[in-house]
Amino acid sequence: MKKVAVIGAGYGGLRAIENLANNKEVSLYLFDENSYHYLQTEAYGYIAGRFDLHDVALDLQNWCHGFKNRVNFIQEKVTFIDSRNNNVQTENGKYDFDYLIIASGARTNFFKQISGLDQYGFGVKKLFRSHGFRTAFEKLLYEKLVEEKSHGKLMNLAIGGAGLSGVEIAAEMADVVARQTKSIGESAQELQIYLIDASETILPGMSEYIINNTQKRLEELGVKIITNSFIDSVDKDTIYFKDKTELEYTFMIFTGGIIANTIEMDKEVQTNRIGQYICNDTLRIDENIFAIGDCAELTSKSGNILPPTAQTAERSAEYVAKSILKLLEEKELQPFKAKVDGVFVALGGYYAVGELFSFIKVKGKFAYILKKLITKSYYIGLKLRLNTGFMKRTSLEKENL
Numbered sequence: 001m002k003k004v005a006v007i008g009a010g011y012g013g014l015r016a017i018e019n020l021a022n023n024k025e026v027s028l029y030l031f032d033e034n035s036y037h038y039l040q041t042e043a044y045g046y047i048a049g050r051f052d053l054h055d056v057a058l059d060l061q062n063w064c065h066g067f068k069n070r071v072n073f074i075q076e077k078v079t080f081i082d083s084r085n086n087n088v089q090t091e092n093g094k095y096d097f098d099y100l101i102i103a104s105g106a107r108t109n110f111f112k113q114i115s116g117l118d119q120y121g122f123g124v125k126k127l128f129r130s131h132g133f134r135t136a137f138e139k140l141l142y143e144k145l146v147e148e149k150s151h152g153k154l155m156n157l158a159i160g161g162a163g164l165s166g167v168e169i170a171a172e173m174a175d176v177v178a179r180q181t182k183s184i185g186e187s188a189q190e191l192q193i194y195l196i197d198a199s200e201t202i203l204p205g206m207s208e209y210i211i212n213n214t215q216k217r218l219e220e221l222g223v224k225i226i227t228n229s230f231i232d233s234v235d236k237d238t239i240y241f242k243d244k245t246e247l248e249y250t251f252m253i254f255t256g257g258i259i260a261n262t263i264e265m266d267k268e269v270q271t272n273r274i275g276q277y278i279c280n281d282t283l284r285i286d287e288n289i290f291a292i293g294d295c296a297e298l299t300s301k302s303g304n305i306l307p308p309t310a311q312t313a314e315r316s317a318e319y320v321a322k323s324i325l326k327l328l329e330e331k332e333l334q335p336f337k338a339k340v341d342g343v344f345v346a347l348g349g350y351y352a353v354g355e356l357f358s359f360i361k362v363k364g365k366f367a368y369i370l371k372k373l374i375t376k377s378y379y380i381g382l383k384l385r386l387n388t389g390f391m392k393r394t395s396l397e398k399e400n401l
């Protein structure tokens with residue numbers, strides 16, 4: 001029996017486990033520092049108060065139990081990889097492996113050169129950070145509700161970074177504010193959402209169709225878009241731009257960049273400017289060590305670097321799982337050929353913009369339904385496994401009473 005260890009229970013890590021768990025030749029070890037899988041792709045709805053905690057976080061121990069003793073979950077942070085002796089180390093011990101999959105994701109890059117950003121900006125790549133912003137946003141809406149009368153003073157909620165996550169959060173919050181005007185009253189309109197990016201457009205790198213329709217929707221929702229603007233520094237209530245302009249703000253979210261979560265190793269490994277592992281064409285950084293998802297630089301068939309998405313994390317996980325099974329049969333590996341099927345951007349309420357296979361273009365409620373179908377099918381798959389695991393666990397506990 002070969003031991004396969006997976007570091008990170010995000011989109012990539014879980015997909016790798018799912019694709020390996022049916023094989024009786026391997027025993028699986030899943031490491032995560034957290035007890036839950038965080039559905040980052042749903043963070044926009046959680047922050048704006050549309051989704052609940054159970055929509056964005058699922059218990060990993062129950063999920064692993066759902067594989068009926070095939071998957072061992074170890075809730076510990078991996079601090080060192082010993083590639084010569086084939087083991088990973090945590091604060092509490094050493095664990096051997098035959099194959100290792102690093103799926104440790106990435107975190108928000110609160111650029112050090114922008115002073116005050118880390119201190120005053122909220123990130124969304126960690127559940128506690130999203131939760132912090134959700135609480136702050138809810139408190140603000142509550143204060144608006146109980147205010148006796150409108151003060152007429154605008155309160156700016158600033159989102160730094162107009163990539164996929166920044167755009168989705170801006171749209172969802174603007175939609176909530178628009179809808180709350182009915183129940184909270186006119187003072188809700190004092191909340192003004194700003195979306196800021198250093199690039200020339202929002203969603204840099206995406207197609208014209210997606211950019212134009214997203215821009216139109218954001219404007220309809222009343223989001224103020226500031227592009228071509230570099231943030232120089234931030235203090236407790238003001239964002240200072242390089243062109244010497246300023247923006248007062250009440251809360252700020254930063255989604256303007258990521259940095260990979262790499263793990264110390266006994267060998268030097270090549271990484272790119274945002275810390276992602278540079279793998280060979282079979283996604284290996286060593287003979288039996290693979291890197292997938294946000295922590296790795298993944299390229300398309302044509303050699304372009306792919307944006308870090310859940311979709312790419314899953315595709316790379318499926319490829320690596322298949323590769324490990326091939327290696328067990330002593331078969332040769334084919335290079336990884338990433339394929340992006342499409343992109344859907346949720347834009348507040350029941351509205352989305354999307355493209356499938358680059359020729360199907362959709363917007364509005366239909367696009368929203370398609371996006372929801374994709375995220376729901378992912379969620380339901382996890383939930384079924386979770387329910388099986390939970391039932392197994394509780395029946396075992398009863399037996400032991």
Ligand SMILES: Cc1cc2nc3c(=O)[nH]c(=O)nc-3n(C[C@H](O)[C@H](O)[C@H](O)COP(=O)(O)OP(=O)(O)OC[C@H]3O[C@@H](n4cnc5c(N)ncnc54)[C@H](O)[C@@H]3O)c2cc1C
Pocket residue numbers: 007008009010011012013031032033034037038040041042043044076077078079103104105106124125164165166168261263292293294295308309310311312313344
């Ligand atoms: C608001 C928002 C919206 C998004 N929308 C979309 C979308 O619509 N479509 C899309 O495809 N993508 C979207 N993304 C991007 C997507 O969420 C990421 O690309 C995806 O989460 C990457 O998956 P991953 O498995 O590589 O890493 P992650 O999901 O980040 O998981 C990494 C895991 O590794 C664990 N970990 C890290 N270091 C260690 C360690 N040393 N030891 C143990 N555990 C460790 C972490 O706790 C975490 O659980 C969105 C992201 C955000 C923030």
